[in-house]
Amino acid sequence: MPYKKANGEGSVQKYYKNGVPKGWRTTITIGRDDKGRLIRKQFYGKTKLETIKKKDDYLNKSAAGMLPADEKITVQEWFKIWLYEYRINDLRPSTLERYCGIYKIYILNSSIGLKKLKDLKTSNIQSYYNILINEKNKTPNIVKTLNKLLKSGLNQALKEQYIIINPCNSVTLPKLPPKKEIKIFTVEEEKKFIKSLINHRNRALFILTLGTGLRQGEVLALKWPDINFKDNELKVQRTFKRVQLINSTNSKNKTQIIIQEPKTKNSKRTIPIPSSVISELKKHRAKQAEEKLAVGDAYVNNDLVFSNSIGEPIDARNITRSYTRALKRANISYKNFHAMRHTYATRLFEADVPLKTVQELLGHSDISTTANTYTHVLPKQKIKAVDRLNDLFIL
Incomplete structure (x- = not known):
């Protein structure tokens, strides 16, 4: 007709x-x-x-220039372009790996991923988040992380006029659960652990972590020139991380240990080293020299403070396994590797070190991060501070 x-x-x-x-x-x-x-x-x-x-x-x-350049492009197509063309060179490899993981799990072939970008509405996103929480049993933290990524990618789409508004701006996110209290070593456990490390290959690594609060990637990336034995201090200048080498093709991504910039601008920092820890480092350097001589020309001279038997970087997974076995051998309940960093910060607070100083030593970008992380310690310090005023009122 x-x-x-x-x-x-x-x-x-x-x-x-x-x-x-x-x-x-x-x-x-x-x-x-x-x-x-x-x-x-x-x-x-x-x-x-x-x-x-x-x-x-x-x-x-x-x-008015308000129409998308391609009305047929889907949300998942746009995010693939955004990740692999816009962000592939400006993100830390570990961050890009995390973003790509979120894209593959929560955007690709999902109810919102298959929608046309121009048709995506707040109600679509809200409905998807509700399904993730109520039916898929995903945590509020996962939804919050997904929304952060979605919002960032859609902001770029907004700049390029694919969409008129960012629908993520009006989404109601689920309330985050209270943070779990961090695990630390008691003073007795810390002493017991150190005592149990006699003749342990990673003794100096674990003791240095307890004595400086370095992150795992930071301690593994340390080089001997970073340590000033004269002034008893070290400089954090890089970090190691095993990441997938992301590519935009469908080929399987390979993993590799890479050198990265520290986590934040404040993470590049100088930290004093306790004199007893300096002694451990000197002993460790002597043992490393013996290993180097034994291996001969096969030794890779990376100048790393902590390396494997032929001088190559240590895989963080192997250190984590070694740490777990050491805890078990010392008969100490399991705490993750990061607990040593938390223990370091806690000991500082217990020694009345000011919050701002602890922030700088830990390399936190914001003092509120330090305060929020160590809420279990700060109230006790406040009580101690107020108790010092008692003398003023004794007549």
Whole structure:
């Protein structure tokens, strides 16, 4: 059945399907393709007025530069472009790896990932988050992380006029659960652990971590020139991380230990080393020299403070296993490797070191991070501080 033009409307036509009228349609030309052929766009409506209104709305947005460059692009297609073309060179490899993981698990082929970018609404995202929480049993932290990534990617789409507003701005996120109290070594456990490390290959590594609060990647990336034996201090200048080497193809990504910049700008820092820990480092350096001589030309001289038997970087997974076995051997309940960093900070607070100083020693970018992490210690320090005022009121 041919289309019938409405009287006086020219390009607005009635259209039929199997002889039954279905509404109205209008067609406009919006340009030419790379072969010079006309590109046309159609608008449909139940009435002539609705059809004309859709067409006029499109033309007005086009004149204002508010139309997406590609109306057919899906959310997942856009995020792949954003990750592999926009962010691949400006993100730390470990961060890019994490973002790509979130994309593959929570965006690719999901209900929001398959939607056209221009059609994505807050209600779609909200519904998806509710499903993740209520049906998939995902944590509020996962939803919060996903929303942060979505929001960032959609902000870029907004800049490029693929969308008019960012639908993530109006989403209601689930409340985060209270933070779990961090685990630390008691003073007795710390002494017991250190005592148990006699003749342990990683004795100096574990003791240095307890005595400086270094992150695992920071301690593994230390080089001998970073340690100033004269002034008893060290400089944190780099970190090691095993990451997947991300590529935009579908080939399997390989993993590799890489050198990265420290976590934040404040993570590049100078830390004093207790004199007893300095002694452990000197003993460790002597043992390392013996290993180097024994291996001979096969030794890789990376100048690393902590390396494997032939001088290569130590895989963090191996250190974690070694640490876990050492705890078990010392008959100390399991605490993750990061607990040594928490223990260091706690001992500082117990020694009345000011919050700002602890922040700088830990390399936190914001003092609130330090305060929020060590809420279990700070109240006791406040009580001790107030108790010191007692002498003022004794007559």
